[in-house]
Amino acid sequence: MARSWREWEKPLRDLEEGIARLRELREKVAPERAEALDRQIAEFEQKRDEYIRVKYSRLGAWERTLVARAESRPYTLDYIQYFVDDWVELHGDRRFADDKAIIGGLGRIEGQSCVIVGHQKGRDIKSRQFRNFGMAKPEGYRKAIRLFEMADRFGLPVVTFVDTPAADPGVESESRGISQAIAEGMFCMFGLGVPSVSVVIGEGGSGGAIGIAVANRVLMLENSIYSVIPPEGCAAILWRDPTASDRAAAALRLTAKDALELGIIDEIIPEGFGGAHRNPQETADNVKEAILRHLKELSGLSREEIREQRFQKYRKMGIVAEPASTEA
Template identity: 55%
Template sequence: MPPSASNILDFEKPIAELEAEIEDIKRLTAEQGVDRSEEIAILEQHRDRLMEQIFSRLTPWDKTLLARHPRRPYTLDYVRLLFDDYTELHGDRLFTDDKAMIGGLGTFDGRQVMFVGQQKGRDLKERQFRNFGSAKPEGYRKALRLMKLAEKFGRPIIAFVDTPAADCSVGAESRGISEAIARNLMEMSALKVPIIIAILGEGGSGGALGIGVGNSVLMLEYAIYSVIPPEGCAAILWRDPAKAPEAAAALRITAEDALRLGVIDEVVPEPLGGAHRNPDLTARTLKTAILRNLDELCSMTGDELAAQRYQKFRAMGQFLTMPELAEIDAAAG
């Protein structure tokens, strides 16, 4: 998707303006044959410095906008960049094929893997086709079917997370969206093959976690992982969705926060300016990270993998224990 006014974020505008200027000069160079490469080099340096400046001061809300960037690479973009080749598999065998949840066989650095992931669409038509990346129960059931298939044949699973939320329409509710997500959480916790999660963009609540129970959880630098969209949190807390930027900060939804809270294992750095400025480089960095994790996990037995995954999630959460309080309770009997 080419940059246009509608898919450039506000804080990207100064960068885009400089780039337009550079493009103009380049075009003139080509047309008039005058060498202005020095000028271009200076402007490019200037642009990079500007970008560094802007990107070193991003707020959680800026990162939210980057995670939802209309030009951000989506799951299928990464599938194409990461895998030597891939074959999509379809359907949950119960109801239908959910276009918001894709999955299939991939050859990853010469190895056979199963991939699943939510898929968003680029233009209006495609967005509707993909239901904005919001999977329905059949999507989660399709993902589980494929993950079970992977377990059956002893293949690792790579799950790509990028969803605003699970679908909550009347249809999704009627067919048990809660049950579908709950079952995935339960079943994924016990699968006996390596599971690597890569959070690519929006890690939206239960819809994200529904394919998010892994041995290693990686997260791109400008992805977000949140219990509720900032807009929803603002609507509930302050009855004002416009306060989403404040909510984004309060909810601690950035990759850095998720790492600090022990919810993910690794932040995968993005190129300067974000993944959409250089999808190839992003995919290469991600590939290296996945490979390293995969190598480690492949040395473990099925039982060890399930146990490691269980313990990892068992340990999540923060609270105070109060032995003294327990003693008082026991005494009061």
């Protein structure tokens, strides 16, 4: 079993490196040899595309977890760069500090002004430390609350991007009330009188995710995950074996398909060919279209109807219909 995304995608990267070497050689050879190299490049590209097509059509829960964690997947700021105009980031919770693991501000999507909040990870050691690996502290959720309240005052829809393994588990975060900050974020979102759309773009890790994801519409990218605990933690607790993470991932039902079947989310957004990490532009286009479509559908509701729709959406989660008793 592959333990990391890099290990799992190694055959594919080998093919792509071979294509890159052939293309480099193609630039240096005489014209009479170029045609043969073109045929070889086309053959390698066909093998690569077929590998992607077959592999990604058969992804299991653990493999999707690895894809969701891939460091080359677009993060919140990448989506903002792709389709948000006039972006202005706002900082700080006005109480303690500015948490870099959650970013937020104002922007326009196809002319629609909105407040945007999302988790932000890093791609190298320095940026990961700066962003605390996307794990928000209490001040991050309180910053989000400040922006949600501002959106409500000015009648602006809220868009959130979820991508976190969990909320920050450190002692300092506990001492500053991380669980209360998450609960206050959920409470605030329940009371918003403006439309809200949340998109899980990578990892949707437990309370760290839902603290900014209580929305009228919750969407997931097809290779994202949404779970109460990481598979490794689940495996360590249930089977005392952290290497049983593939078994745990399946048991957790953490994929977008599972979440849709369970009524946790409203739509699965398709990713570009080969996943968001290989085709970010097409994925961003799909995310943009889905956000705008859902905001348009919600725009005709009154403030009270928006609150009621959101409330009823979450009230219905977890309802189990039991068969009637046959006892006399």
